[in-house]
Amino acid sequence: MTVQDHPLPLGAPICDGLTVVEIAEDPAGELTGKLLAQYGARVTKVEPPEGSPTRQIGPFAGGEQTPDSSLTFWYYNTSKRSVKASLPGDQEMLDGHLRDADVLILSLTPARQRELGVDPAVLAARHPRLVVCAITPFGQDGPWAGYASSDLVALAAGGLLNSCGYDDHSIPPIRPAENQAYHVAASFAHISIFLALIERQQTGSGQVIDVSVHDCVAVSPELANPYWFYPKALVKRQTCRHAQPSPTQPALFSTLDGRYVYFALILGDIKPWQNLIEWMDGFGMAADLTDAGYQEVSFRQANFPHIQQMIEAFFMVQDATTIYHEGQARGLPIAVVNSPDDVLEDEHLAARGFFETVALPDGRPAVFPGAPIRFSAHPAVAQSHAPLLDGGDEPPPAK
Amino acid sequence: MIPQKQAPGVFPFYGEEDRGPRKRSGPLAGVRVADFCWMGVGSVATRLLADFGAEVIKIEDRTRVDMPRRLPLYKGEVRNYGQQDATADPNRGGLFNNYSRNKLGVTINLRTQRGRDLAEQLVGASSVVTENFAPGVMEKWGFTYERFRELVPDVIYARMSGYGHSGPHEHYRSYGPIVQAASGLSYVAGLPGREPSGWGLSYMDNMAAYYNSAALLMAIWNRRATGVGTEIDVAAVEVGVSLLGPVVLDVTVNDHTTQRPDYPTGNRLEHPQAAPHGVYPCAGEDRWVAIAVFNNDEWSALLTAMGSPEWASGPLFATQEGRFANQDLLDGHIAEWTAHYDPHTVMGRLQAHGVRAGAVQNPQDLNEVDPQLAWRGTFFEMDHPVIGPARFEGFPASMSGQGPDHWRSAPLVGEDNAYVFGELLGVDKAEIDELAEAGVI
Numbered sequence: 095m096t097v098q099d100h101p102l103p104l105g106a107p108i109c110d111g112l113t114v115v116e117i118a119e120d121p122a123g124e125l126t127g128k129l130l131a132q133y134g135a136r137v138t139k140v141e142p143p144e145g146s147p148t149r150q151i152g153p154f155a156g157g158e159q160t161p162d163s164s165l166t167f168w169y170y171n172t173s174k175r176s177v178k179a180s181l182p183g184d185q186e187m188l189d190g191h192l193r194d195a196d197v198l199i200l201s202l203t204p205a206r207q208r209e210l211g212v213d214p215a216v217l218a219a220r221h222p223r224l225v226v227c228a229i230t231p232f233g234q235d236g237p238w239a240g241y242a243s244s245d246l247v248a249l250a251a252g253g254l255l256n257s258c259g260y261d262d263h264s265i266p267p268i269r270p271a272e273n274q275a276y277h278v279a280a281s282f283a284h285i286s287i288f289l290a291l292i293e294r295q296q297t298g299s300g301q302v303i304d305v306s307v308h309d310c311v312a313v314s315p316e317l318a319n320p321y322w323f324y325p326k327a328l329v330k331r332q333t334c335r336h337a338q339p340s341p342t343q344p345a346l347f348s349t350l351d352g353r354y355v356y357f358a359l360i361l362g363d364i365k366p367w368q369n370l371i372e373w374m375d376g377f378g379m380a381a382d383l384t385d386a387g388y389q390e391v392s393f394r395q396a397n398f399p400h401i402q403q404m405i406e407a408f409f410m411v412q413d414a415t416t417i418y419h420e421g422q423a424r425g426l427p428i429a430v431v432n433s434p435d436d437v438l439e440d441e442h443l444a445a446r447g448f449f450e451t452v453a454l455p456d457g458r459p460a461v462f463p464g465a466p467i468r469f470s471a472h473p474a475v476a477q478s479h480a481p482l483l484d485g486g487d488e489p490p491p492a493k
Numbered sequence: 494m495i496p497q498k499q500a501p502g503v504f505p506f507y508g509e510e511d512r513g514p515r516k517r518s519g520p521l522a523g524v525r526v527a528d529f530c531w532m533g534v535g536s537v538a539t540r541l542l543a544d545f546g547a548e549v550i551k552i553e554d555r556t557r558v559d560m561p562r563r564l565p566l567y568k569g570e571v572r573n574y575g576q577q578d579a580t581a582d583p584n585r586g587g588l589f590n591n592y593s594r595n596k597l598g599v600t601i602n603l604r605t606q607r608g609r610d611l612a613e614q615l616v617g618a619s620s621v622v623t624e625n626f627a628p629g630v631m632e633k634w635g636f637t638y639e640r641f642r643e644l645v646p647d648v649i650y651a652r653m654s655g656y657g658h659s660g661p662h663e664h665y666r667s668y669g670p671i672v673q674a675a676s677g678l679s680y681v682a683g684l685p686g687r688e689p690s691g692w693g694l695s696y697m698d699n700m701a702a703y704y705n706s707a708a709l710l711m712a713i714w715n716r717r718a719t720g721v722g723t724e725i726d727v728a729a730v731e732v733g734v735s736l737l738g739p740v741v742l743d744v745t746v747n748d749h750t751t752q753r754p755d756y757p758t759g760n761r762l763e764h765p766q767a768a769p770h771g772v773y774p775c776a777g778e779d780r781w782v783a784i785a786v787f788n789n790d791e792w793s794a795l796l797t798a799m800g801s802p803e804w805a806s807g808p809l810f811a812t813q814e815g816r817f818a819n820q821d822l823l824d825g826h827i828a829e830w831t832a833h834y835d836p837h838t839v840m841g842r843l844q845a846h847g848v849r850a851g852a853v854q855n856p857q858d859l860n861e862v863d864p865q866l867a868w869r870g871t872f873f874e875m876d877h878p879v880i881g882p883a884r885f886e887g888f889p890a891s892m893s894g895q896g897p898d899h900w901r902s903a904p905l906v907g908e909d910n911a912y913v914f915g916e917l918l919g920v921d922k923a924e925i926d927e928l929a930e931a932g933v934i
Binding site for chain 2: 105108109111121129133150151152153155156157165166168169170215218232233235236237238239241242243244246247248249250251252253254255256257258259260263265266267268269270271272273274277278281282283284285286288289290291292293295296297299301302303304305306308309310312313314315316317318319320321322323324325326327328329330331332333334335336337338339340342345346348354355356358360361362418422425426427428429430431432433434435436437438440441442443445446448454460461462463464465466467468469470471472
């Protein structure tokens with residue numbers, strides 16, 4: 095039984111009835127708002143009259159820069175409404191919106207909070223039921239609170255970047271692309287908001303949440319921190335595989351069609367080894383790897399470089415997707431390194447109906463990634479296009 | 494001594510006599526979770542619930558304990574991730590301690606009928622069930638959403654997997670790097686014209702876990718309001734694709750393929766055209782600093798911080814377009830300057846002028862140098878009967894309401910059997926002894 099074909103009658107979207115106001119100048123707050131809008135919350139983005147600065151970031155649809163053609167803005171702002179407010183002047187108008195809101199997302203530096211007159215504690219005091227989620231580069235206060243940041247700087251200072259790059263350490267650590275520091279922060283903002291909403295169900299009171307992008311990254315480098323907490327080892331970056339205390343064998347293999355597959359052979363397990371050798375033998379390419387000695391883990395370990403060379407040759411005569419599906423059919427954890435273009439053609443994602451078609455302002459359809467959380471009792475919400483700058487303001491809620 | 498803002502990050506050490514279950518505080522106090530999760534994604538997802546007061550009862554099989562107990566992160570002994578020690582004490586594993594703090598631990602052999610009956614009893618006394626086995630495992634034991642709804646009509650049942658519970662690749666084996674490769678996240682990271690550098694970590698173990706935590710919280714919040722439970726299906730590959738960012742729209746809207754020789758762009762940023770935007774060498778072995786300049790004001794500030802160097806005075810670097818177009822030359826100049834200093838010195842000097850800069854910090858820096866994390870008390874310590882005092886990654890947001898309730902390090906194997914089976918489920922002492930004797934618990 096799957097979530098898709100569940101017989102339960104579908105109720106309302108899971109965030110139905112939730113009202114959210116968003117003031118965001120970076121992808122962390124905008125993605126947080128999107129993660130609520132995607133599940134049925136009514137999210138109102140408050141922008142300055144000239145438009146959110148995020149409308150200025152490319153790439154642009156058709157290559158032409160206008161406030162309504164930023165694909166970055168489109169990506170992070172689907173399913174939201176927008177109103178214009180000139181802060182700090184339009185404070186009363188903002189208060190009008192906040193009176194009926196459950197959540198305020200503020201994604202600004204502390205300095206910008208002051209310029210716009212949106213102090214999280216002051217707004218929370220004025221609206222006692224409101225959950226104010228303030229996302230800042232380093233937190234509301236502390237020795238680095240005034241420091242300037244960006245996605246790259248956040249990944250560096252938060253430690254995640256230290257694990258990413260190439261075996262060749264004359265090359266600097268390389269940033270995993272596309273705003274991932276902000277994405278990590280958005281997921282913690284999402285979590286924090288629901289913790290606060292659950293608390294409000296019990297107390298009737300809202301609260302102030304202080305999300306630091308820096309902290310979010312610093313708790314998320316996976317093994318690097320535990321390697322320091324326990325053996326006091328510093329992991330070192332390696333090409334497209336886990337940073338480790340000492341070097342390991344490569345896990346990326348070139349394929350016949352000029353692509354790559356990821357495969358990290360775990361020598362300690364006999365079953366995957368047998369599956370691999372049987373596969374290679376079927377191509378007449380197992381050579382000496384079928385020798386009895388290789389049944390012993392110590393022998394496999396001693397001959398790992400030779401094994402790697404044999405696998406390299408084996409993958410070089412097949413194309414990447416064949417290796418992916420055939421290897422997986424044989425129970426091996428292996429994957430093709432898909433480009434975004436490839437992902438859009440993926441048969442599994444298509445079968446699950448993951449991608450959605452969103453109508454663009456000119457009426458043309460465009461494919462967007464869908465919502466990654468599925469609830470059997472709550473329908474998904476079809477995404478609508480990001481708000482246009484002059485799409486017609488709606489009046490603030492009645493006082 | 495670095496000043497601290499909050500309650501100190503070092504919590505009282507609990508001796509063994511103090512490790513028994515206690516009344517929890519936090520927004521999730523009173524929520525009981527029958528937790529079938531193991532490995533990374535599931536364990537990190539339910540850790541969040543345990544941190545905030547839920548009674549998370551982790552179910553392990555004594556004959557096949559959770560893998561992180563076996564992964565070799567030990568105090569006083571450096572081993573790579575793959576170099577396991579089969580003879581090691583399962584209570585010594587640091588990664589398990591890291592993933593399962595604040596949870597209760599029981600052992601049930603689910604390959605026995607009596608074990609499965611006991612697990613159903615536990616589900617019946619819970620309101621949330623979580624699992625991240627390969628698809629088909631729970632079904633094999635007769636554990637389906639339908640069965641759980643018979644036991645708990647408004648149950649929330651969260652299923653976390655690599656590929657989700659439908660579709661042609663449902664049964665594909667996955668862990669972080671597989672998800673990253675399949676979802677496009679590895680491809681988009683690297684220098685142009687060579688293999689991707691991708692990720693040096695299971696980014697998607699964390700991100701899938703965080704999305705699963707959020708999904709569970711949304712479901713708990715909704716159930717409190719409506720009385721309706723739900724099944725949850727989160728496929729890590731779908732979370733991964735949703736994190737690819739605006740580049741997806743460059744493909745779908747602009748037909749601009751990413752399969753081109755100048756993609757990806759390493760540390761350089763095209764949107765917007767920032768320059769310098771890179772990671773530069775510093776004094777010391779393999780030490781680096783990240784610098785990002787987005788406009789003329791930031792450029793002027795950078796030059797002031799660098800002492801207005803001669804090379805920067807010409808027209809070549811006078812505009813953002815010029816700097817972007819001449820990055821090879823520009824990066825060479827910047828690197829020459831940064832190489833004289835350690836990364837925190839560069840960071841401090843540039844930040845003093847308002848320039849976006851960050852030392853590439855390693856975990857030692859995060860724990861011993863970073864004054865901001867110390868100020869916020871982000872890392873904290875708890876004692877463990879076998880491991881001793883250990884550090885933990887705390888919650889990265891501070892809440893003016895109820896914060897996390899860190900009450901105990903991870904359970905020893907079967908540590909809470911007597912409490913859960915005896916006190917919670919009412920199994921009498923003689924039967925518990927007999928179940929233990931029979932290898933059921």
